[in-house]
Amino acid sequence: MTTTTNATETHRGAPQGEPLLAATDIVAGYLPGVDILGGCNLVLHPGELVGIIGPNGAGKSTLLKALFGLVPVRSGTVTLGGEDITNHRADRLVKRGVGFVPQTNNVFPSLTIEENLQMGIFQDPKQFGRRFEFVTDIFPALAERRRQRAGSLSGGERQMVAMARALMMDPSVLLLDEPSAGLSPVRQDEAFLRTRKINKAGVSIVIVEQNARRCLQICNRAYVLDQGRNAYSGPGRELMNDPKVIELYLGTLATDVEAADKAHPEA
Numbered sequence: 001m002t003t004t005t006n007a008t009e010t011h012r013g014a015p016q017g018e019p020l021l022a023a024t025d026i027v028a029g030y031l032p033g034v035d036i037l038g039g040c041n042l043v044l045h046p047g048e049l050v051g052i053i054g055p056n057g058a059g060k061s062t063l064l065k066a067l068f069g070l071v072p073v074r075s076g077t078v079t080l081g082g083e084d085i086t087n088h089r090a091d092r093l094v095k096r097g098v099g100f101v102p103q104t105n106n107v108f109p110s111l112t113i114e115e116n117l118q119m120g121i122f123q124d125p126k127q128f129g130r131r132f133e134f135v136t137d138i139f140p141a142l143a144e145r146r147r148q149r150a151g152s153l154s155g156g157e158r159q160m161v162a163m164a165r166a167l168m169m170d171p172s173v174l175l176l177d178e179p180s181a182g183l184s185p186v187r188q189d190e191a192f193l194r195t196r197k198i199n200k201a202g203v204s205i206v207i208v209e210q211n212a213r214r215c216l217q218i219c220n221r222a223y224v225l226d227q228g229r230n231a232y233s234g235p236g237r238e239l240m241n242d243p244k245v246i247e248l249y250l251g252t253l254a255t256d257v258e259a260a261d262k263a264h265p266e267a
Ligand SMILES: Nc1ncnc2c1ncn2[C@@H]1O[C@H](COP(=O)(O)OP(=O)(O)O)[C@@H](O)[C@H]1O
Pocket: 030, 031, 036, 054, 055, 056, 057, 058, 059, 060, 061, 062, 063
């Protein structure tokens, strides 16, 4: 079992050395007096692809937003390359190399693909050409369709534009909130492969996912969040095969149906 009890257990399987991004004992929430996160911990080391999974409402998106200065952190610290960035504003974090792709409303539908990518680098427009080359090297489809309006794209294509927009500022850390949400199974696989591709191109990634199994398949490590706290952590494949994690967070409908049939064979 892999319950989180101490520092080593909290970040099971994490590499040695200084993390690129670290969240320590984060308490955060939206409304006064209501804490959604009750002391969350996460580290992301250079080159890693780290997942956050857990039930609906566990606080996954809230943790991502807390890292990106969009939810006030009431106690605890966030550091980037060892420097304190707790409660730094999002635009400042973008300049420092943190990218964030929210789950929804992450493209400007009335703008073309190219204009969306320009929005991604409005803080440093001189770099547009160089960065456009980089992102279209990863996603060639974007170059071919640069004049197409983002609003006319499929959900999967929009997600690609949103990721590319965040990559325009050459981030060292990318925070992704459920890139596979609302997509068909085939498109979901594409979203996960796209995430891996970005990671392989040298960007360290924290990915929040409802689709826990697929997420664990592509991640180096993952954290299971439950009710605003760390519940488990470890290498993706280990968590995927951990009976406790399967029982609590990965239970498939098929095994549930099987169990129900055994309990009430007459039903
Ligand atoms: N903007 C908000 N204002 C107030 N409460 C919120 C807001 N967004 C989320 N919450 C609450 O925070 C909790 C965690 O939500 P969230 O982080 O979105 O969970 P997850 O992403 O794990 O599904 C939920 O109880 C949700 O109702």
